[in-house]
Amino acid sequence: MSKSRWLKGNLHTHTTASDGDASPEYVAAWYREHGYDFLVLSDHNHVTILDEADSKPGEWPLLIPGEEVSSRIFDRTKPVHVGGIGLRTLVEPADEGDIRKTLQENVRRVVAEGALASINHPNHAWAITAEDIVATEGAWALEVFNGHPDINTFGGGGHPSPEEMWDFALSRGKRILGVATDDSHHYVDEFSPQLGNPGRGWIVVNVEKESEEALMEGMRQGDFYASTGVNIHDMKVARDEIVIEFDPYRAELFTTVFRGKHGRELATEEGQEVRFVPPAGELYVRATVYSSRGPMAWSQPLFSD
Template sequence: MDTLKVSILTIFILFFSCNENKPSIEKQWYKGNLHTHSYWSDGDEFPEVIMDWYKSNGYQFVALTDHNILAEGEKWKTISKDSIYQNAFKNYLKTYGSDWVTYKVDSLNRTQVKLKTYEEYRPKFEENGKFLIIQSEEITDAYNGKPIHINATNVKRKIDPQGGNSVLEVMQNNLDEFAKHKKEFGTPIIAHINHPNFGYAIGLEDMIALKNEQFFEVYNGHPAVNNSGNDEYIATELMWDYINIAYLENNKPIMYGLATDDSHHYHRKGSKWSNAGRGWIMVQADTLSAKSLISAMETGQFYASTGVTLNDLTFENNTLSVAVKTDENTTYKIDFIGCKKGQGEPEVFASFGSDKASFELSNDMLYVRCKITSSKLHQNPIEDLLFEKAWTQPYIFTE
């Protein structure tokens, strides 16, 4: 009997000892979009319809980022006479019901609808561990007619545009204001530079001169933002490389790249319209919370995509490895891109026609990142960006 008791006790101890050595929470990949617009500014749909679309299409988190406004207080939207929007309102009313929808018809026979606030629509869609809505804002500023837009994710109050006497000063003033906001509320918050080639407003020199910024859009799904550049201006992806070459040579943190929708149009679809579903990020975090997602992003634990999904992404012992979740009858090209110390120019270190590949970073290299290009056409492309892609973050050599 004593021997039996000892055996049981030993098994009990071993069981709990083994469990103690396991991570308490295994990290998961969460899909999200951090740039979205609604009727609260210049989008053409109600927040509820937008949230329902993202949730129904496999996203786990979304940030509604209307221009210089939060979804709070009272705001009424006059519905356009266009039959598309009239029918959309009828569908909205039918879906959510008269108990939810507050509207009136004015003396000019115009339908006006009271928009639901963030605090009102949020509980309707959020589910613990399944779907999260992050209160955010697109701070919309300018200098000499040049549009300068910066998204603030997980804000606690509205942030006003700060202005300035140059493009760089406008950006820096707004970033400094974000830092004050973060300190004031003691909450995780990130700011990212939006579509630098929109109006070709933000040049490479401006991006390089920034202080305390680590995020920008390497891809934006709006058809007017010039991701690909032109004969005079470089593409945002190439800009990304030059930014990181300058940053790392000057001991600044890495600049991380996001893909976003910047969605405005939910009723007309095509290359002329800013639609949902074009670009997103996949974040590897322990929980689906703003704090966890932002913490993961701040350490580069995410990748950007316009359609390619990764089964595996690791950086261990200075080796970057990726494995693609494959689609039938689809091929993939995996490029490892970076820069050698002192060279000042990005280059393709290695290229593979495969769905998985690895590359070992050496100490004579500033960084390496990976771009995966699929042979599958994007379902709703813009510019000349016809094929689905994914971009990892840049990684640096560690001793």
């Protein structure tokens, strides 16, 4: 990491091209006005592409095309949704009559178009299990946080959170990254915990320059962190040490938990700059950051090899 620029973006956004309540132009402008550098308009089973020539200078973030490939199986009771990031050609949703096979087929179709495939909101209607994630080949990322209220993004009631599912998969040798997203649908009326409003979860990608190509490569390589409000100033691996520096908001304080295989807590560090030397032989190490204000952030896993 530590290239010159950190760019903030949301990967999961709906508009009136599917079931969002505002036009693609309105949604793009909302994200620009709220400090986002890039955005994926990810409508259900629709590739929403705006003509940048219609934008006034600086009115929209950099738009990376995408789609939420959205299957609903078992009499529409179980959603199996896969984000296609950088997708320019419509991918039809699969129905293989089974959660795992449908998930795999949606991922396969996205990857076949050269796009990045994310496994979205596994806990939506409790459709996708940690074992399903382990069994799926080719997925780039898992939504470890999704801001929509129907998503059960922290698990509970006997169900693991997506973050716990992530450790389950990583511990079984799966190389999968973690993203935070809005899954925004509601822009124009009320902002409340009952609605899928924008501005709740995002990623920040470390790039040399602001371009779709650089962002896609940074995402592919895992040069980013996921956040619900924590700002990381810089994050790097210097010799064998992981160093994370934060940009605090006013009197905000941070607790950083470094986790290894099976989500085991390896160390808890406090402060505006934390350092950690991963133990030799640990399969992977990743960090979860807890802000005193409530938001969180997640680093990508760093593998021992």
